[in-house]
Amino acid sequence: MDPISQDEISHVFDEDQVVLPDLSTVAWDHLDYLGWVHPSGHLAYLVLVSPESGKLTGSVLRRRPRISKRPRYEMCSWCHHVHRNNRTAMFTLSVKGTEGRHLIGKVLCKDLDCSLRIRNLVEPASYMDETLYVQARIWRMQKSMHRWLKRANRL
Numbered sequence: 001m002d003p004i005s006q007d008e009i010s011h012v013f014d015e016d017q018v019v020l021p022d023l024s025t026v027a028w029d030h031l032d033y034l035g036w037v038h039p040s041g042h043l044a045y046l047v048l049v050s051p052e053s054g055k056l057t058g059s060v061l062r063r064r065p066r067i068s069k070r071p072r073y074e075m076c077s078w079c080h081h082v083h084r085n086n087r088t089a090m091f092t093l094s095v096k097g098t099e100g101r102h103l104i105g106k107v108l109c110k111d112l113d114c115s116l117r118i119r120n121l122v123e124p125a126s127y128m129d130e131t132l133y134v135q136a137r138i139w140r141m142q143k144s145m146h147r148w149l150k151r152a153n154r155l
């Protein structure tokens with residue numbers, strides 16, 4: 001994605017709603033969206049260019065880590081990375097206009113680093129090998145992300 005500034009980010013959220021990320025280490029070339037987690041761990045933020053308006057759009061997500069004592073496999077529904085040992089979280093998005101009464105959730109990589117996983121830039125690798133090439137994986141991730149945001153009227 002094209003680099004964006006802290007100023008642009010704060011403009012897509014209501015004030016006081018957002019803790020801005022450190023952008024000095026962001027590898028923009030490897031990202032399809034910008035996602036980061038609030039220091040408390042209970043919230044996360046998503047900023048991307050809407051395919052409908054061509055403008056930046058921001059969403060606040062509730063985040064709940066999934067803790068299981070028994071090792072199990074979990075797949076991120078954006079990047080299809082298969083994790084072991086609690087590396088995913090449940091993210092929920094409130095449907096705009098419902099005052100938080102209607103929430104829709106997704107199991108995603110807990111740090112929202114799916115763009116990097118798709119490009120095989122994060123260790124450990126997925127527990128399930130995929131033969132799909134990178135562009136197709138990006139397309140699949142964006143489609144899933146856009147559909148979810150659209151259902152919440154936040155695209």
Ligand SMILES: [Zn+2]
Pocket residue numbers: 076077078079080081108109113114117
């Ligand atoms: Zn992921």
